[in-house]
Amino acid sequence: MFLLLFTGCEPKEDIAEPELVVEGWITSGGHPLVMLHKSISFNESFESVASLIEDKLVPFGKVTIDDGTQKVILTGRLDTNYIPPYRYSSVEIIGEEGKTYSLTAEYENIILTATTTIPPRAYFDSIQIEQKGENTDAMEMRAFISDAANSPKYYVLFYRALGTIQYYNTFLGVFDNSGAKEGILSIPIYYSVASGTIGQDKPVLFFKKGMDLEFMLTRVDKASYDFWKTFSAISVSSGSAFLPIHGKIISNVSGGKGYWCGYGSSSYIVKLRNDTTLIFDNDNTKTD
């Protein structure tokens, strides 16, 4: 009897029901790439972060892309270039500007759906690079985009170290064309101040001299813009005791978490050496 009473009084930790999380995109001229994983409860026990992430992979999900003319089931494989290290893709679909792509992901009775459109490509006219001072290796960068601002346009800027695969969003690199003056949009390029980035111990605002980088400038639809805008704000504050956590990420996914975005994208290789202005001939821009 006493044993029963004590058992009844034992506090129970709430373990949140896992959510299915999707991270996926399709670029103009590229193939769809989708990653799935389950959310991680803070009360779960685990041996290591790597084992925990591995445990949350969804290797047996069914991911379907519908481009309006065909439905293609993506195939999955391990890929350690990404976190989590498992991705679904298909060479049967190539992203086209102006086209709409619907994603359906199914796993253990959970069905995620999302739709996105690839807008026309975005291009840089030029990037100004300037060392911030003699006693620092921080490089200040500013990019210029021709934009007549006669209709709303939405952009997201990503970067990756040259030779690596996964792109990351730049800090404050989610913007619209409302700030364009005389047909030119001028935007600063910052590295990242996100405290929760895996593998990055401390926030760094500026890219550094000597870095070889690849930038991907994308035009996105409004739903994708809303996602990246709220994501970039939350990812800075999430996990920090000193920043507010009221905000919610505005996701374009129904039935789970994450995003599915179409990118009208152009890629640029930038090697940070000296003060310079890179002017781009966009016909020969390296595209991903």
Place this chain on the structure above:
Amino acid sequence: MFSSIGMKNNNQISFTSELSLQFGIDYNHYWNNPQYVSSHGLATNFHSDFTLLSSDELSLYAGLRHAPFSFLTYDAGLRISSYDHKKKIFFALDPRININFPINKSQNILLHYGIYHQYFHKAGMTDGGLPTDYFFLVDKNYKPEYAHSISIAYNTAFPNNNYSFIAELYFKQLYNVVESQSNILELMMGEFNYMSGIITGKGRNYGINLLLHKNKGIVRGYLSYSLGWTMRNFPDIAPGYTIPAKYDRRHNLVAVSSVQINRRWRIGGMFTLASGNPYAKPKYAYILNGKIICEYGPYNGATLPLYHRLDISADYLAMDNHIGELGINLSLYNVYCHDNVQFIIPSNDFTMKPVSIINTILPSLSIYFNF
């Protein structure tokens, strides 16, 4: 920055030993610079403009103290206030009444009702761990916060006034309560506007306070216990009075004692045992674009662990004569070095990390001179 300067004129006329009138005028001028942002080392070295706002509050008040019967005395008053901020003027009538029912020489029951207006707001980024509270003046957008307050108290003293005991039940209904939902990201980049994230709502504070006081003897002190709810209704977050306020402390037990060992030495101690403050508990995390994103449970929906702390002190009276009193005080804060958790944060290894600001003993030495 918030500061004020004021003048007060207070008058009292006693008509009889049972009837007196108190009246006066109270003027306050307020200065306020709600937000001065200064940041270094990020995108820019940024200093916001120093904008000093000011406002004036003028109050007339009168109170009547009357003891018409041996079993009833009352104290009724009215404060009429006006407030001016950039030509926007608010008026308020704040009545109050205290009715005292003496049961006998050592027991009485006290009833209170009053309305109270306040012409500045205190807001804070409720989930931030830093002390980010700030004050701002009432203006055309944010009306004065006011409260209806009602309470009933029972007082008794026994025996020979060695001990006294007070029990009080209270209820307060608050209006125009504000809280900030601003984004510190904007602040870091110099685009912060302290008004942008303000939400308004209502509040209800209610509970019971119990206080046992030992008034005489070598050992003196008190034991108090409060059971209270400070609930907020912010329709932008959730309907109803479902949100505990940032400083909600459901249970609060305080024991204070001092011992006068001899004419020169006195030792004392204070023990506090209280519920933890509310916070939004992280539920789960997921990974997007290489970053860990946390999803949180209900706003202020969880409470931090129990708070407890012991402080002790010793006083030595070095001099006590016609010139004055000179003494030394040694205090030890958090004697048993308890880790009281100030906030709990999710860390990058998917664990919850309790953070304690003062987890060590804090000594202080002071010399005082009273004359």
